[in-house]
Amino acid sequence: MKRILAVSLFLALVASPLYVASAKHGAAGCGLGSIVITENKKVHQVIAATVNGTVLNQSFGISTGTLGCETSGFTQKQAEQQIFVHMNFQSLEQEFAKGSGEKMEAFASLMGCSDAGTFGKVGKEKFSALFDQNTPDSFLEKMRFEVANNSDLVGSCKI
Amino acid sequence: MPAKSYSLFIIFFLYSTFGTFSSSYATSTEKIIEYQKLAETKKLWEDRYWILLLHYTKTTFGNWVSEADSSTFFLSGEGQKNPEEELYSAIQAFMTPESPPPGEENWMHPACKFPERKRWIQEKLSIPDSDFAKVDCSRFEKWFATLNPKGAKIIFASYYMNAPASIFGHTLLKLDSGDPNRKEILEYSVNYAANADPATTNAIVYSILGLFGGYPGTFSLFPYYVKISEYNDIESRDLWEYELDLKEEEVRRMTRHLWELGAASFDYYFLDENCSYHLFSLIEVARPSLHLRDKAPFVIPGDTVKKYIEQAGLVKDIKYRPSLHSKIIQKLRKMNEDERELYENVMNNGNISLLTNKEPDPKIRTSFLSDTILDSFRYKKAEGDSPKEWDQTYKQLLLFRSKLTDHYEDSGYSPITQSPHVGHGSSALYNEVGTSSLGNFVGFGYRAAVHDLLNTDQGYIPNSSVDYFSLKARYYQDSKKLHLEEFHIIRMLSLTPYNSLGRSISYFVDSGADSSVYKKKGNEEDRKLLEWQALLRPEDLSYTLYRLDDVSKSEKYERVTNANLETTFGYSFQDQFSEGPKRFLFSAQAGAKVRYNGKYDTNAVVAPQIAAYWIANFDSFKAVLSLHYYTFSIYGVPDDYKAQLGFRYAIHANHELRLEAKAQRNYNEASFSYVYQF
Numbered sequence: 001m002k003r004i005l006a007v008s009l010f011l012a013l014v015a016s017p018l019y020v021a022s023a024k025h026g027a028a029g030c031g032l033g034s035i036v037i038t039e040n041k042k043v044h045q046v047i048a049a050t051v052n053g054t055v056l057n058q059s060f061g062i063s064t065g066t067l068g069c070e071t072s073g074f075t076q077k078q079a080e081q082q083i084f085v086h087m088n089f090q091s092l093e094q095e096f097a098k099g100s101g102e103k104m105e106a107f108a109s110l111m112g113c114s115d116a117g118t119f120g121k122v123g124k125e126k127f128s129a130l131f132d133q134n135t136p137d138s139f140l141e142k143m144r145f146e147v148a149n150n151s152d153l154v155g156s157c158k159i
Numbered sequence: 160m161p162a163k164s165y166s167l168f169i170i171f172f173l174y175s176t177f178g179t180f181s182s183s184y185a186t187s188t189e190k191i192i193e194y195q196k197l198a199e200t201k202k203l204w205e206d207r208y209w210i211l212l213l214h215y216t217k218t219t220f221g222n223w224v225s226e227a228d229s230s231t232f233f234l235s236g237e238g239q240k241n242p243e244e245e246l247y248s249a250i251q252a253f254m255t256p257e258s259p260p261p262g263e264e265n266w267m268h269p270a271c272k273f274p275e276r277k278r279w280i281q282e283k284l285s286i287p288d289s290d291f292a293k294v295d296c297s298r299f300e301k302w303f304a305t306l307n308p309k310g311a312k313i314i315f316a317s318y319y320m321n322a323p324a325s326i327f328g329h330t331l332l333k334l335d336s337g338d339p340n341r342k343e344i345l346e347y348s349v350n351y352a353a354n355a356d357p358a359t360t361n362a363i364v365y366s367i368l369g370l371f372g373g374y375p376g377t378f379s380l381f382p383y384y385v386k387i388s389e390y391n392d393i394e395s396r397d398l399w400e401y402e403l404d405l406k407e408e409e410v411r412r413m414t415r416h417l418w419e420l421g422a423a424s425f426d427y428y429f430l431d432e433n434c435s436y437h438l439f440s441l442i443e444v445a446r447p448s449l450h451l452r453d454k455a456p457f458v459i460p461g462d463t464v465k466k467y468i469e470q471a472g473l474v475k476d477i478k479y480r481p482s483l484h485s486k487i488i489q490k491l492r493k494m495n496e497d498e499r500e501l502y503e504n505v506m507n508n509g510n511i512s513l514l515t516n517k518e519p520d521p522k523i524r525t526s527f528l529s530d531t532i533l534d535s536f537r538y539k540k541a542e543g544d545s546p547k548e549w550d551q552t553y554k555q556l557l558l559f560r561s562k563l564t565d566h567y568e569d570s571g572y573s574p575i576t577q578s579p580h581v582g583h584g585s586s587a588l589y590n591e592v593g594t595s596s597l598g599n600f601v602g603f604g605y606r607a608a609v610h611d612l613l614n615t616d617q618g619y620i621p622n623s624s625v626d627y628f629s630l631k632a633r634y635y636q637d638s639k640k641l642h643l644e645e646f647h648i649i650r651m652l653s654l655t656p657y658n659s660l661g662r663s664i665s666y667f668v669d670s671g672a673d674s675s676v677y678k679k680k681g682n683e684e685d686r687k688l689l690e691w692q693a694l695l696r697p698e699d700l701s702y703t704l705y706r707l708d709d710v711s712k713s714e715k716y717e718r719v720t721n722a723n724l725e726t727t728f729g730y731s732f733q734d735q736f737s738e739g740p741k742r743f744l745f746s747a748q749a750g751a752k753v754r755y756n757g758k759y760d761t762n763a764v765v766a767p768q769i770a771a772y773w774i775a776n777f778d779s780f781k782a783v784l785s786l787h788y789y790t791f792s793i794y795g796v797p798d799d800y801k802a803q804l805g806f807r808y809a810i811h812a813n814h815e816l817r818l819e820a821k822a823q824r825n826y827n828e829a830s831f832s833y834v835y836q837f
Contacts, residue, residue, distance in 0.1 A: 083382075084345075084382075084384065087384060087385060087388055088384060088388060090392075090537060091388075091392065093557060094530075094533055094534075094537070094557065096561070097533075097557045097558070097560040097561040098526075098530065098560060098561075099561075102342075102343075102344060103344065103384070105342060106342040106343075106344050106345050106384065109340065109341070109342050109345070110345070124561055127557075127558070127561035128558055128561065131557070134554075
């Protein structure tokens with residue numbers, strides 16, 4: 001079963017648009033290596049699937065590790081948040097239930113929130129609403145809404 | 160007009176016609192030659208830094224050859240074997256303007272592809288910026304600005320017995336930006352790995368191909384959280400972080416060189432040119448005064464960590480990042496009786512109502528228990544060991560947890576594994592003397608890597624062993640022959656305790672050679688012949704009797720080396736959750752064994768076998784009892800067995816004394832050995 005899963009993930013990966021040159025830097029991203037994902041590990045496939053399904057026209061050069069080397073710009077931030085949430089969804093879910101944790105703090109900083117304590121408090125309070133659909137994308141969307149509109153967070157978060 | 164002056168005239172004519180257009184070209188060509196000459200007089204290619212940047216090593220014949228195996232890493236066609244030519248080509252390439260070939264949007268000018276080579280050549284030859292080709296390296300500059308490296312850490316991912324690629328552990332490099340607003344796990348890590356497809360790779364194939372450079376290895380870069388998720392959460396491996404005391408400029412040099420390595424691939428050799436070896440190269444570029452690679456023929460990740468520690472002042476801090484499994488064990492060891500009992504009951508059948516509907520009890524820390532159970536659910540899911548309906552239970556418990564407000568002290572745990580740098584050396588020399596039913600013997604042995612069952616466990620996975628390329632040979636006094644006692648291409652033993660947290664399978668795999676004892680065939684026939692001779696030729700009786708005596712005196716048994724392939728699977732048991740050191744472990748397993756020796760049992764025989772292990776561990780003392788029984792009698796040849804009892808005393812992690820006894824069919828032995836590890 002595991003093997004079938006790995007193979008199908010691998011095929012999904014090969015078929016992913018990561019191998020299609022983007023207008024920006026092409027499959028090589030802008031950095032190390034020329035092949036995007038060379039290690040074929042499950043985690044990397046998670047990223048591939050994430051990017052494949054959700055980030056519009058973003059080529060995430062894994063080999064560059066730095067998201068197409070763009071460091072500023074709205075879409076860039078969003079892509080970074082998205083990949084982070086997909087990669088760490090289970091951990092985030094657990095840390096939000098708890099109200100603290102290392103991954104939650106990193107997520108807070110990716111969301112532009114300087115006060116991780118308040119971020120965690122709000123996350124814990126709104127836990128059931130944030131995670132009710134049980135998908136990384138819906139959670140991220142709701143969290144973005146909170147960051148933009150929650151009176152406790154607006155002060156300490158810069159979008 | 161003679162030919163020579165004719166051609167000169169042509170050149171003069173061409174020059175006067177086009178000279179005005181190509182003067183800039185001519186000057187740059189002149190400049191290139193000038194700088195190449197300067198490099199030649201300075202013997203710049205002999206500089207250690209150039210050698211490091213191109214990854215040259217000296218062959219046994221004293222020639223240079225680069226470890227990089229891709230032509231894209233060189234600017235000269237002979238670059239792989241010729242540091243001097245490569246340097247001249249580099250000077251030329253960096254000073255020659257070039258535009259991208261059509262349709263090659265990933266094309267980069269050599270000066271952008273090799274920024275560190277360029278920087279160094281510029282510094283060494285004092286070349287003004289204006290003499291270089293005008294190039295736009297924004298891609299590299301953006302990348303570099305994103306990383307913004309200021310510091311570096313070596314990360315060690317501990318041994319993972321469930322994947323062939325991971326039995327030696329793994330090292331990666333982390334680049335730290337020093338940006339206070341960038342969280343640790345959002346920084347980037349550099350990974351060097353062999354490109355084997357794990358879906359189709361089994362341990363044996365991987366080991367053999369990995370030994371002979373059958374895989375290409377490349378560098379890649381990931382956000383650190385990707386690696387944490389991979390090692391800590393999915394594979395449940397502890398991470399150790401060693402912060403290096405490198406100056407910012409050193410780290411920046413190394414990072415620029417890392418960009419250059421993007422164009423390179425190296426053949427991956429398991430035991431020497433592996434992840435740890437190439438990190439050595441990177442650190443040497445950062446600080447060329449370090450000579451990390453001039454050591455043993457083998458580079459084992461755990462050993463390299465020691466090497467970093469040994470360099471005075473290189474490692475300034477060590478941090479432990481426990482895996483999901485270790486976190487659970489840490490919490491379990493801090494539980495009181497009531498809490499542990501409740502935990503066990505919940506984990507037995509996933510009935511969380513025992514916790515969620517419980518009346519408040521001062522002896523039970525609800526949040527603490529919830530977190531431990533949540534971790535355990537996640538761990539079991541990652542192991543593929545959780546029933547479908549537990550997913551729902553997990554969600555309910557999360558919701559319950561989000562409503563709890565009690566706090567507990569979530570710190571002050573002690574590490575579950577020990578840092579690899581406190582472990583014994585991975586290579587070993589065995590020296591033994593012994594006595595047996597076939598006479599006295601002296602023996603010696605060698606292990607390339609990494610850890611055997613009688614070794615001290617500090618810095619390794621407890622109750623496990625991985626022998627990679629090890630052998631033992633003996634000289635028996637009676638037979639006057641050198642005998643290959645055992646040989647392991649690879650031997651792995653993993654005894655992971657079975658408990659409420661995970662029904663881990665323990666296993667044993669061995670491939671190579673072992674020894675067994677057989678009744679000599681020749682003896683019977685010789686005796687019969689001589690008896691007939693005594694009857695038929697009485698005149699030679701005294702000689703015949705003398706021969707008969709000789710035959711009966713000569714040994715009836717001989718020790719034979721067999722080709723061997725075997726595996727067993729089973730369960731191990733240990734009181735893992737209690738505080739304090741874990742002293743005892745018992746394991747029961749069953750599997751099969753293939754034996755071939757060409758002399759006896761002439762066909763390869765595949766037979767079922769059963770095995771048991773018992774281990775008692777008292778730090779510097781350890782006792783191991785192992786029993787194997789092979790049911791060869793299904794082929795009409797006698798069963799065989801191997802019972803071994805060993806006692807070990809460690810004078811020091813690298814110096815051990817051992818007393819061992821072994822019993823096999825037709826054979827017993829006792830031996831004393833001294834084991835030196837390095």
